[in-house]
Amino acid sequence: MIEYSGQPHYLVAVDCIVFGFDGEHLKILLVKRGLEPEINKWSLMGGFVGPDESPDDAANRVLKKMTGLEGVYLEQMQIYGEPKRDPIERTLSVGYFALIDIHKYEEQLNDDYEAEWFLINDRPKLIFDHNEMVADARKKLRYKAALHPILFEMLPKKFTIPQLHILFEEVNDTEIDTRNFSRKISSTGLLIKLAEKDRSGSKKGAFYFKLDKKKYAANAQAFLNLMPNLKV
Amino acid sequence: MIEYSGQPHYLVAVDCIVFGFDGEHLKILLVKRGLEPEINKWSLMGGFVGPDESPDDAANRVLKKMTGLEGVYLEQMQIYGEPKRDPIERTLSVGYFALIDIHKYEEQLNDDYEAEWFLINDRPKLIFDHNEMVADARKKLRYKAALHPILFEMLPKKFTIPQLHILFEEVNDTEIDTRNFSRKISSTGLLIKLAEKDRSGSKKGAFYFKLDKKKYAANAQAFLNLMPNLKV
DNA sequence: TTATTAATTGTCGTTTTGACAATTAATAAT
DNA sequence: ATTATTAATTGTCAAAACGACAATTAATAA
Incomplete structure (x- = not known):
């Protein structure tokens, strides 16, 4: 099999900023990271892109696995690809933001994953560049919501x-x-x-x-x- | 060194849709692909993301190399990541669109690369999913230009x-x-x-x-x- | 019965929009 | 030199949208 010789290969992941609304405040859904490094620290829900799926597929899979929800509003934001953003090995991450009905989620809550809602303005510090991702997602949400009924x-x-x-x-x-x-x-x-x-x-x-x-x-x-x- | 064991690694590339305006019509800058497969077919200008650069860096590098221009307007569009989009091996590509002054380019023309301007409405068929990328870039350009002075x-x-x-x-x-x-x-x-x-x-x-x-x-x-x- | 509260509908002057006309500054033709 | 021509520029105006603000309404609590 032919290959592009000598080119470096990287891990590719997805990270989802999941927005919800409890009737009073905007919230985001965070999880406790399940692997080293930074295990048990709060992070966005994410995962690696598998060999037979696109990043969009991966984001939907992750979302389904961690919230039980399918067919949620999901939008690609941007790619995060600074060489050193993951200390273990180079990983590029595609950032997504998702909008879900917070009550729908509560019904289908999956206790296997330690997920928790946080007020957008009172959230814990996140791992890696996830704080930046949240800030970007918020801007993008505003931008989009000003023009489209999302x-x-x-x-x-x-x-x-x-x-x-x-x-x-x-x-x-x-x-x-x-x-x-x-x-x-x-x-x-x-x-x-x-x-x-x-x-x-x-x-x-x-x-x-x-x-x-x-x-x-x-x-x-x-x-x-x-x-x-x-x-x- | 620790690694995320067992996860698949992929190539990551960038592809740039370069728009220009000759005073009458909108044009895009295409190049003849320099490597197999599909060598010598028309394609977007692109390249692999190197180990010490972000995708943004890579896009700027590619643009500099192929047009001689620096500091051009460059905007990340979206990632193209269908598993089979590249027939040789899995490659995810970050799509960018660039806006340049077509005359500036002509001055600094670099003949090492077979680049050519085409009318946006009369362009050759491109390799892989590059046709889709051009269509997406055009939509995005319209969208952005309707709201921002770009x-x-x-x-x-x-x-x-x-x-x-x-x-x-x-x-x-x-x-x-x-x-x-x-x-x-x-x-x-x-x-x-x-x-x-x-x-x-x-x-x-x-x-x-x-x-x-x-x-x-x-x-x-x-x-x-x-x-x-x-x-x- | 009345006070209270939040939802809903209403008012109105200002600004923006978009369809369309008139004027202006140059050159080319007579 | 005068006139026709052409494209750039400025102008007109009615309809719609905007945004600041007031009044009314439908319920409950006092």
Whole structure:
């Protein structure tokens, strides 16, 4: 068999920044690393890319293994490839960010892996360059969410406008006028109002909405301007 | 030395989609592949990631080697990692797109490498998954250029609004109203009008402009809405 | 019955957008 | 020298979007 002679070979891994929303704050899912070095330290969930899978496949596999979830929103971020980033041997890692419904996860919790949710603003120090990855993922999430309706991925099927509002504020770390927000979200035409109300949060109660999946699919690539003062 | 035992190792490469603009059309720079398999077939310029460099470093090195240019606009696109994408042995490739001033390149042309500019819409079939990479790069270029002032990177230091206008139309494959375009570009405040005129294109002549580099740097991350009908 | 609270709908002046017209500065033709 | 021609530039205006802010509504608690 022919080979590209003399070229160096490296390990290739994937690391996933898993975002969730508990109704109040943005969270990320971390695991305790299971191998040396830095064993038992907090890290992103990751794994090596196997011989018969693409990095995308690997990310989905890792996510399935550690959360039990399939078909989650997963997006390739960038590659991390500094020569010395892994002290043992050279490993390039493809960073992904994932958006999941935090409640869905709790149901399917897999206790084999020590996974835990942390507030994005109060998380432990992570191994290697994982801290940088989280910072990058957060930026990318903001960027993407300002233009595309992806934050729904972190909410249950039925959700209220106030819930969505808090989520947007959390992701963007800013206050958004409640009244203008409702109007903007409504104008996207992506939501279908349900008859049912959520009475847990207030006396009046807030109507539940669900995604119009057809329109959502059609608008996944469209530019939407979902944030005020988008133009600096 | 400790190793991650039993994990497979792969080759890691970079491939660059180099965009240029000749005043009329969008072009890409291709090279004739110098090694087996598919030797002498047209391909993107690429190379393996060396042991002491990051993928970003490698992309810059390849670009320098094949075009003579340094400090060009280079952006990581995504990783291509299907197991069978390279028939010889498994190679993952990080795709980059680059924007260069086509005239700058001509000056520094390096004849050691058989590089040639092709119209983006009339290019030869490329090896492996390079055709897919070009398609992806084009999409990404459109996306990015709709929001951020990056197309200037393909123009000379002095350029006219009509030149910029044609470039925008080329990249987006659409017609843009000349009058609204000038106004929008002016309103960004990124351009400085020069006293000199370009008289080659018309009787009246068009004023030259140059970038306000300070404002350009400040707006590199800002959202600008540079395309009409951005919202679908 | 009233006070309270949060959700929802409404108002309005300003800015942006995009379709379209008029003017201007040069050269080429008469 | 005057006029026609051409492309660059500036201008107009109605519709839509934006964003600051107020009023109303539907429930519960006092």
